[in-house]
Amino acid sequence: xxxxxxxxxxxxxxxxxxxxxxxxxxxxxxxxxxxxxxxxxxxxxxxxxxxxxxxxxxxxxxxxxxxxxxxxxxxxxxxxxxxxxxxxxxxxxxxxxxxxxxxxxxxxxxxxxxxxxxxxxxxxxxxxxxxxxxxxxxxxxxxxxxxxxxxxxxxxxxxxxxxxxxxxxxxxxxxxxxxxxxxxxxxxxxxxxxxxxxxxxxxxxxxxxxxxxxxxxxxxxxxxxxxxxxxxxxxxxxxxxxxxxxxxxxxxxxxxxxxxxxxxxxxxxxxxxxxxxxxxxxxxxxxxxxxxxxxxxxxxxxxxxxxxxxxxx
Numbered sequence: 680x681x682x683x684x685x686x687x688x689x690x691x692x693x694x695x696x697x698x699x700x701x702x703x704x705x706x707x708x709x710x711x712x713x714x715x716x717x718x719x720x721x722x723x724x725x726x727x728x729x730x731x732x733x734x735x736x737x738x739x740x741x742x743x744x745x746x747x748x749x750x751x752x753x754x755x756x757x758x759x760x761x762x763x764x765x766x767x768x769x770x771x772x773x774x775x776x777x778x779x780x781x782x783x784x785x786x787x788x789x790x791x792x793x794x795x796x797x798x799x800x801x802x803x804x805x806x807x808x809x810x811x812x813x814x815x816x817x818x819x820x821x822x823x824x825x826x827x828x829x830x831x832x833x834x835x836x837x838x839x840x841x842x843x844x845x846x847x848x849x850x851x852x853x854x855x856x857x858x859x860x861x862x863x864x865x866x867x868x869x870x871x872x873x874x875x876x877x878x879x880x881x882x883x884x885x886x887x888x889x890x891x892x893x894x895x896x897x898x899x900x901x902x903x904x905x906x907x908x909x910x911x912x913x914x915x916x917x918x919x920x921x922x923x924x925x926x927x928x929x930x931x932x933x934x935x936x937x938x939x940x941x942x943x944x945x946x947x948x949x950x951x952x953x954x955x956x957x958x959x960x961x962x963x964x965x966x967x968x969x970x971x972x973x974x975x976x977x978x979x980x981x982x983x984x985x986x987x988x989x990x991x992x
Contacts, residue, residue: 682712704778719745759844771836923958923961926954
């Protein structure tokens, strides 16, 4: 199978008939073998009935239904496990992503050998204050922290090699950081393509300001896990040791001062309590690293690595 198209959706009954007809036309024009996986993320409208009707008319269009809203990351994660195409393309269901971009994305993955190709909505039709400006700031911070030079991490229109999506675990709000997760898994050939962004035709946006707060928190989690996930002692142990030593040196200074001057009162000085607090924090950090190391060493994937079998000898 050439292509799997994955479309997470919530309350998009109005747009689905037009979107699926458009996708079918693009696929048949280019003679692709394909499947389309529509993930209903707890819709309260008639989305699932529409998906069922589309599937009855063409079984290449498949549906997955959640009993409640779990979020876009959960929808993608489930669909990634089911996808069979050589190239997996994700897109939104609101008709703001154009299916006409599918052939060019497919060619960049298959012919130019990219692991991931991310869409870049250079010209946007979203609200400037609530989406465009926050999105630019969010993308700038993510580029700086991850080292991946993409202009639009949050674009739903992306193409992946199948093996990439089988080796990343998407949860929380991690869907916008799949390129970062893929990079940590060893897939470093990440490209970008400018794509068309269309004005919303039906319904309303499902995302608000909270997605940026959650997004930054998830980015911090990803960066930490990527660097210290299998070696937590190097992070917590270092901070704990440094903190304890600072407190110890302050305490040593107070003790020496007391020896030199017997009238010197240790417990009346703020530095005594500061030193005590810092030493306690340092001890707790060190123990956190030690416990984390024990958990990590007993984890089933402690020594799991993404190995390129074509490079073996």
